[in-house]
Amino acid sequence: MSITPYLTLAAILFCIGLYGALSKKNAIIVLLSIELMLNAVNLNLIAFAKYGPKPGLAGQIFSLFNITVAAAEVAVGIAILINLYRNRGTTDVTDMDTMKR
Amino acid sequence: MMHFLEQPFGWSNFFVFLLLGIVMLLIVLGFVTYAIYFERKVIGWMQFRIGPNRTGPLGLLQSVADVTKLLIKEDTIPRKAERQLFILAPVITFIPSFAAIAVLPFASNLFFADLDVGILYYVALSGISTIGIVLGGWASNNKYALLGGMRSAAQMISYEVPLVISVVGIVMMTGTLNLRLIVEGQAGGFWHWNFIPQIIGFVVFVIAGISELNRTPFDLPEAESELVAGYHVEYSGFRFAFFMLAEYVYVFAIASLTTVLFLGGWQSPLPVLDFIPGIILVPAQIFVHRLFLLLAARDAAAHPDRPAHGSRLAGAAAARDRQHFRQRDFNGIGGWGRMKGIMKGLGVTFKAMTAKKVTYAYPDVPLEMPDRFRGIQHFEPDKCIVCNMCAKICPTECITLTGKPNPDPEKKGKVIDTYDINFEICILCDLCTEVCPTEAIVMTNNFELSTYSRDELFKDMKWLTDNNENVRKENNSAAPKGGAKANA
Amino acid sequence: MLDRLIGFLSSGENLVFFVFSLVAICGAIFMISLTRVVHMVMALALTFLSLGGIYITLGAEFVGWVQVLIYAGAITILMIFGIMMTRHRGEAETEPQRPWHNGLLLVGAIVLFGILFYVIQNATITPQSAPVDPKDNTLQIGQLLFNQYVIPFEIMSVLLTVAFIGAIVVAKREED
Ligand code: SF4
Numbered sequence: 001m002s003i004t005p006y007l008t009l010a011a012i013l014f015c016i017g018l019y020g021a022l023s024k025k026n027a028i029i030v031l032l033s034i035e036l037m038l039n040a041v042n043l044n045l046i047a048f049a050k051y052g053p054k055p056g057l058a059g060q061i062f063s064l065f066n067i068t069v070a071a072a073e074v075a076v077g078i079a080i081l082i083n084l085y086r087n088r089g090t091t092d093v094t095d096m097d098t099m100k101r
Numbered sequence: 102m103m104h105f106l107e108q109p110f111g112w113s114n115f116f117v118f119l120l121l122g123i124v125m126l127l128i129v130l131g132f133v134t135y136a137i138y139f140e141r142k143v144i145g146w147m148q149f150r151i152g153p154n155r156t157g158p159l160g161l162l163q164s165v166a167d168v169t170k171l172l173i174k175e176d177t178i179p180r181k182a183e184r185q186l187f188i189l190a191p192v193i194t195f196i197p198s199f200a201a202i203a204v205l206p207f208a209s210n211l212f213f214a215d216l217d218v219g220i221l222y223y224v225a226l227s228g229i230s231t232i233g234i235v236l237g238g239w240a241s242n243n244k245y246a247l248l249g250g251m252r253s254a255a256q257m258i259s260y261e262v263p264l265v266i267s268v269v270g271i272v273m274m275t276g277t278l279n280l281r282l283i284v285e286g287q288a289g290g291f292w293h294w295n296f297i298p299q300i301i302g303f304v305v306f307v308i309a310g311i312s313e314l315n316r317t318p319f320d321l322p323e324a325e326s327e328l329v330a331g332y333h334v335e336y337s338g339f340r341f342a343f344f345m346l347a348e349y350v351y352v353f354a355i356a357s358l359t360t361v362l363f364l365g366g367w368q369s370p371l372p373v374l375d376f377i378p379g380i381i382l383v384p385a386q387i388f389v390h391r392l393f394l395l396l397a398a399r400d401a402a403a404h405p406d407r408p409a410h411g412s413r414l415a416g417a418a419a420a421r422d423r424q425h426f427r428q429r430d431f432n433g434i435g436g437w438g439r440m441k442g443i444m445k446g447l448g449v450t451f452k453a454m455t456a457k458k459v460t461y462a463y464p465d466v467p468l469e470m471p472d473r474f475r476g477i478q479h480f481e482p483d484k485c486i487v488c489n490m491c492a493k494i495c496p497t498e499c500i501t502l503t504g505k506p507n508p509d510p511e512k513k514g515k516v517i518d519t520y521d522i523n524f525e526i527c528i529l530c531d532l533c534t535e536v537c538p539t540e541a542i543v544m545t546n547n548f549e550l551s552t553y554s555r556d557e558l559f560k561d562m563k564w565l566t567d568n569n570e571n572v573r574k575e576n577n578s579a580a581p582k583g584g585a586k587a588n589a
Numbered sequence: 590m591l592d593r594l595i596g597f598l599s600s601g602e603n604l605v606f607f608v609f610s611l612v613a614i615c616g617a618i619f620m621i622s623l624t625r626v627v628h629m630v631m632a633l634a635l636t637f638l639s640l641g642g643i644y645i646t647l648g649a650e651f652v653g654w655v656q657v658l659i660y661a662g663a664i665t666i667l668m669i670f671g672i673m674m675t676r677h678r679g680e681a682e683t684e685p686q687r688p689w690h691n692g693l694l695l696v697g698a699i700v701l702f703g704i705l706f707y708v709i710q711n712a713t714i715t716p717q718s719a720p721v722d723p724k725d726n727t728l729q730i731g732q733l734l735f736n737q738y739v740i741p742f743e744i745m746s747v748l749l750t751v752a753f754i755g756a757i758v759v760a761k762r763e764e765d
C-alpha cells in the first residue's frame with residue numbers, strides 16, 4: 001500500500017467539499033462542506049505521517065490540532081448562524097449581504 | 102482471550118468471536134430484563150406497593166412477558182413522520198451501545214477487545230448513540246418528541262464533558278487509556294483502588310454517569326409530566342424496544358465502567374480474598390454499583406418530577422424540592438442539590454421497603470372486606486319458609502323461586518324447591534336479606550362473579566347454598582330494627 | 590485493469606481501505622445531492638465515520654477515535670441542533686437558480702481534481718525510514734503533546750476556551 005490512494009481519496013473529498021461550499025445556499029451545508037475539506041486535509045496529514053518521506057507522529061498531532069480548531073469553528077459558526085437566523089430570519093448565504101449594501 | 106486477539110484473523114476466529122458476541126448479547130439481554138424487573142420492584146417499594154408479582158414466581162417473568170409483548174406488537178410509523186430516519190434512529194442508537202461493551206474487561210483474561218484507547222472508544226460510541234436519539238425525536242414529527250430529543254442531546258453532550266474530564270485524573274495516574282491496564286494498576290486491596298486518590302473524579306463520574314443515562318434526577322429528556330415520554334413518544338413495538346434496550350445497555354456499560362475505572366475491576370478488595378475468581382467479582386461489583394445507580398436514580402423520581410407517582414410522603418417532600426430543582430435544572434448545575442435529593446430519596450426507599458404495603462396481592466390473599474359489605478348471597482334451603490317476600494321486594498325481580506309441599510306429611514307449609522338469582526341484573530341491594538324473616542338468604546363478603554358467559558351469571562340454589570364462605574357475621578335482620586327502638 | 594483491481598483488493602488492508610473510501614465518497618456525494626438538510630448531515634456523518642476507520646487502518650488509533658468522537662458525534666449533533674434551531678422553508682434545498690454558476694463550479698472542481706490527480710500520480714514519495722510502529726502510539730502522542738508541542742497545545746486550549754465562551758455569548762438571546 002502506498003500513499004497514492006489516500007491522497008487521491010483526499011483530493012476527491014476536497015473537491016466535493018469545495019463544490020459544496022461554493023454552490024450550496026444553506027449556510028449549514030456550507031459549514032458541513034468546509035468540514036469535509038478539513039477532513040480531506042486531515043487524511044493527507046495522517047497518510048503522510050505513515051507513508052510520507054519522514055514517517056512520524058507529527059502528522060497525527062497536526063491533525064489533532066486541526067480537529068480541535070474545526071470543532072471550535074463549528075461551535076462559533078453555528079452560534080453565529082443561530083443569531084443571524086434570529087435577526088434576519090434566514091439561513092441562506094445569498095441573503096447575508098448587509099455589508100454589500 | 103489475548104491469544105485469540107493476537108492470532109491472524111481467519112474463519113475459525115471469526116466464528117469464535119461471533120459466538121462470544123452472541124453469548125454477550127444474551128447476557129446483556131438477561132441483564133436488561135432483570136434490571137427492568139428490579140427497577141420496577143424498587144419503585145414499588147418506595148411507593149408502598151409490591152411491584153410485579155403475577156407472571157412467574159415473584160413476578161420474575163414479568164419483563165420477559167413485556168418484551169415479548171413489545172416484539173409482537175404492531176409496529177406503527179406515523180404517517181407524517183420522516184420514514185427512513187424514523188426507522189434508522191433506533192438502529193443508530195442501539196448499535197453503538199452494544200459495540201461499546203466490547204472494550205469492557207471482565208477478568209484478567211476475559212475481554213473482547215484490548216484497545217489502547219479504550220476510554221476514548223467508549224466515549225466516542227456513546228456520542229453516536231445521541232445522534233440516534235436526536236434523529237428519532239426529529240423524525241417523529243412530534244413537538245414533544247423533538248423537544249425530548251433536543252434536551253437529551255444537549256444534556257448528553259454537556260455531561261459527556263465532565264464524564265471524560267473526571268477520568269483524566271486516572272489516565273494520568275496510570276499512564277494509559279487501556280481499560281485492562283487501568284484495572285491491573287489497581288491490584289492489591291481496595292486501598293489501591295482509584296476511587297480513593299480520585300475521590301472527586303469518582304463523585305463527578307457517578308453524577309455525570311447518571312445524567313448521561315438520562316436517569317431520574319436528570320430525566321428532563323423524558324420528563325413525563327411535561328413531555329409525555331420524550332424522544333420516543335411515537336415509537337412502539339420493537340423499535341421502542343430498541344431504544345429501551347440501548348438505554349439499559351448503557352446502564353450496564355456505565356456501571357461496569359465505574360467498576361473498572363474506580364472500583365478495581367476484578368481485583369479483590371482484600372488480599373485475603375484473592376482466591377475469589379475475578380469473574381465473580383466484576384459482576385458482583387457491577388451489581389452493587391447498579392443497585393446504587395438505580396436506587397438513587399429512581400428514587401429521586403419521587404422527588405423532583407413525579408410526585409403523583411410517589412407515595413404521599415415522598416410527594417410532600419417533592420413539592421418543596423421541586424421548585425429549586427426546576428430553577429436549577431435548566432442551567433445544568435446544582436449537583437449538590439441533586440445529591441441531597443438523591444440521598445433523601447434513598448432514605449424514603451429504605452423506610453418504605455419494610456413498611457406495610459398498601460397494595461394487596463389480591464387473588465392469592467383475599468381482600469378483607471368490612472363486615473357490612475354487600476357481596477353475593479348465600480342461601481340456606483333448610484331455613485327458607487317459602488314466604489316469597491324476597492322475590493316480591495327485589496327491585497330488579499331477579500329472584501325466582503318455587504316451593505313444594507313439605508315431604509314430611511306431619512309438617513305444614515312448603516319447602517323450597519328451586520331458588521335462582523339472576524346476577525346479571527341483581528344490584529346487590531341487600532333488600533332480600535333484609536326482608537327475609539328466617540335469614541335463609543344472607544349476604545357474604547364474596548364479590549368475584551366474572552365469567553366468560555352471561556349464562557353462568559344465572560345462579561341456582563345449589564350454587565347459592567355452596568357459596569358459604571365469608572358469610573356476613575352479623576345480619577341486619579338479626580340486629581334490632583331501627584335506631585330509635587334500640588335507644589328506647 | 591480488472592486483475593489489478595482484484596490484486597489490489599486481495600490484501601486485507603486494501604480491502605478495508607476500499608470499503609471505507611467507497612463509503613466516504615458516497616457519503617460526500619449524497620451530502621451534495623440530497624435535498625433535505627438532515628439527510629445531508631447524516632450522509633456526511635457517514636463520511637466522517639469511515640474516515641475515522643481509515644485513520645485507524647493508517648495506524649492512527651487515537652486520532653481515529655477522536656475523529657469519531659468529535660466529528661461523527663459532537664459536530665454532527667451540533668449541526669442537527671443548528672438545523673432544528675433554524676427553520677428551513679419547506680425543509681428542502683431550493684433548486685439552484687444559478688445554473689451557470691454551478692456548472693462553472695462543477696467544471697472548476699473537476700479541473701482542480703484533475704490537476705491534483707496528475708500531481709499525485711507523478712509524485713514519487715518514498716519513505717526514508719520504515720513506518721513508525723503503530724503499537725501504543727497513544728502514549729507517544731501524549732508525550733509529544735506535552736513536550737515538543739506544548740506551546741501549540743496550550744494555545745489550542747486557549748482557543749477552545751475563547752471559542753466556546755464566544756459561541757455561548759453569540760448564541761445567547763439578548764433578553765437573558
Ligand atoms: S340483592 Fe336486591 S337485587 Fe339482588 S336479589 Fe336481593 S333484592 Fe334482588
Ligand code: SF4
Nearest residue numbers: 485486488489491537
Ligand atoms: S324471604 Fe327468606 S324465607 Fe322467604 S322465600 Fe325468600 S329466602 Fe325463603
